[in-house]
Amino acid sequence: MPNIDENKEGIKGMANPTRYGIERFAYLLMRLSGLGLLVYFVVHIYETSMILQGKVGWDEFLEITQTTEGHIILALVIGMSVFHTVNGIRVMLGHGGIGVGKPARPDYPYPAQSQNAKHKISIYSAIVLAAIAMMYGIGVMFGD
Amino acid sequence: MAAESLQISNEESGTIVSSTKTITLRIARSNPKKNTEQKFDEFKIPYQKWTTVLDAILEVKKHLDHSVAVRYSCRQASCGSCGMKINGRPALACFTKITELNSDVVTVEPMNNFPIIRDLVVGFERMFSNHKKIKPYIINEESEINPGTKEFLQTPEDVEKYIQFSNCIKCGLCNSACPTMATDSSFVGPQALAQAYRYVADNRDKGKDERLKIIDDSHGIFRCHFAGSCSQVCPKGVDPAMGIQLLRGYLLGFRD
Ligand code: HEM
Ligand code: SF4
Ligand code: FES
Numbered sequence: 001m002p003n004i005d006e007n008k009e010g011i012k013g014m015a016n017p018t019r020y021g022i023e024r025f026a027y028l029l030m031r032l033s034g035l036g037l038l039v040y041f042v043v044h045i046y047e048t049s050m051i052l053q054g055k056v057g058w059d060e061f062l063e064i065t066q067t068t069e070g071h072i073i074l075a076l077v078i079g080m081s082v083f084h085t086v087n088g089i090r091v092m093l094g095h096g097g098i099g100v101g102k103p104a105r106p107d108y109p110y111p112a113q114s115q116n117a118k119h120k121i122s123i124y125s126a127i128v129l130a131a132i133a134m135m136y137g138i139g140v141m142f143g144d
Numbered sequence: 145m146a147a148e149s150l151q152i153s154n155e156e157s158g159t160i161v162s163s164t165k166t167i168t169l170r171i172a173r174s175n176p177k178k179n180t181e182q183k184f185d186e187f188k189i190p191y192q193k194w195t196t197v198l199d200a201i202l203e204v205k206k207h208l209d210h211s212v213a214v215r216y217s218c219r220q221a222s223c224g225s226c227g228m229k230i231n232g233r234p235a236l237a238c239f240t241k242i243t244e245l246n247s248d249v250v251t252v253e254p255m256n257n258f259p260i261i262r263d264l265v266v267g268f269e270r271m272f273s274n275h276k277k278i279k280p281y282i283i284n285e286e287s288e289i290n291p292g293t294k295e296f297l298q299t300p301e302d303v304e305k306y307i308q309f310s311n312c313i314k315c316g317l318c319n320s321a322c323p324t325m326a327t328d329s330s331f332v333g334p335q336a337l338a339q340a341y342r343y344v345a346d347n348r349d350k351g352k353d354e355r356l357k358i359i360d361d362s363h364g365i366f367r368c369h370f371a372g373s374c375s376q377v378c379p380k381g382v383d384p385a386m387g388i389q390l391l392r393g394y395l396l397g398f399r400d
Binding site (some may be wrong): 009010011012013019021023089094097098101103105106108109110113115 | 255259260308311370381382385391
């Protein structure tokens with residue numbers, strides 16, 4: 001149903017990563033990883049505050065992280081941290097106008113210079129590095 | 145519908161008159177003045193290698209249903225009137241060939257993030273007012289309009305710095321693709337921000353500080369997350385995302 005007012009695409013459209021290339025996918029991953037890290041950060045403060053319960057409380061809480069679910073969550077946190085950091089550096093430089101291309105007389109078919117290979121390679125690298133870090137983490141956590 | 149009547153009758157002469165290739169054109173119909181419903185009407189349309197989506201819509205208007213509301217003028221990607229969502233992605237109907245869509249079904253809908261007037265036509269009031277807000281003209285006391293002042297000379301290099309951004313035809317595709325615009329109708333938008341940069345980058349202009357102040361607003365340039373979708377859909381090579389980041393470079397102190 002069209003919203004007569006502005007016919008805005010809404011959150012569903014904002015979060016749809018399928019139509020505008022890897023850059024839009026990176027935008028979504030940046031949001032999700034940022035929010036995921038924020039949640040982890042809050043939980044992490046709570047978790048470490050258990051030290052105030054003395055050694056027993058601390059050990060009890062650590063038990064929870066030593067489960068399969070705990071390991072999977074930590075593996076995701078590792079992946080989110082790595083992607084968010086590497087992509088965050090790309091985004092910060094981009095926001096400052098660095099590496100976004102040089103204005104020039106456009107020529108058909110008008111490839112957008114800001115959507116250049118440097119950025120695409122950075123995004124793919126961020127994803128690959130995140131995957132490697134996750135695999136390493138999984139290896140450490142699940143490997144006896 | 146009367147799709148059969150569109151088939152060109154077989155001629156005796158044996159010359160091939162037309163291909164028999166057809167697509168199903170699905171046109172979103174709505175009239176917010178009457179009610180909030182949107183429905184899709186389907187038409188079988190023959191097409192050639194060169195048939196554009198606009199041609200197909202006009203074929204419908206000519207032969208099948210003339211009540212379809214569509215706005216167009218130049219038919220050559222110059223006027224910025226015919227922007228719409230074609231198979232889910234904003235594009236100019238006159239600049240998109242049926243063949244390049246690689247689909248038997250072509251769905252056209254009004255662009256998102258603009259109010260619908262009727263069917264495929266959307267209102268540009270807000271975009272135009274945002275465009276005006278960033279002062280889209282050269283600000284310079286020594287205007288060449290004043291008698292007795294000199295011409296402003298520019299080298300080709302000076303022109304290169306802004307010419308790309310001056311290609312904007314105000315079609316609104318960028319605003320329609322923008323993920324910030326999808327949820328924030330107060331956002332100034334990639335169209336206006338790219339134009340702010342167009343004037344800031346012009347060495348005849350002295351309005352940089354004024355414009356930076358205007359866009360450094362709670363719904364201004366910092367709502368841009370450099371998702372780049374504006375640049376992916378811009379039909380004129382404006383590359384709004386580049387202009388916006390270069391502009392933000394001034395505000396963040398990366399450039400001066
Ligand atoms: C070296 C570490 C980090 C870097 C380089 C970094 C960089 C960035 C950048 C550049 C953005 C803006 C993205 C955009 O404009 O779309 C961002 C957003 C965000 N970051 Fe980080 N960040 C880091 C660590 C963290 C941590 C540890 C947290 C959580 C506690 C976090 C949470 C967020 C959140 C919630 C957002 C907002 C997401 C959005 O609105 O799309 N970041 N980060
Ligand atoms: S920047 Fe490009 S997409 Fe946006 S209004 Fe101008 S021509 Fe259209
Ligand atoms: S009709 Fe003018 S841009 Fe398409």
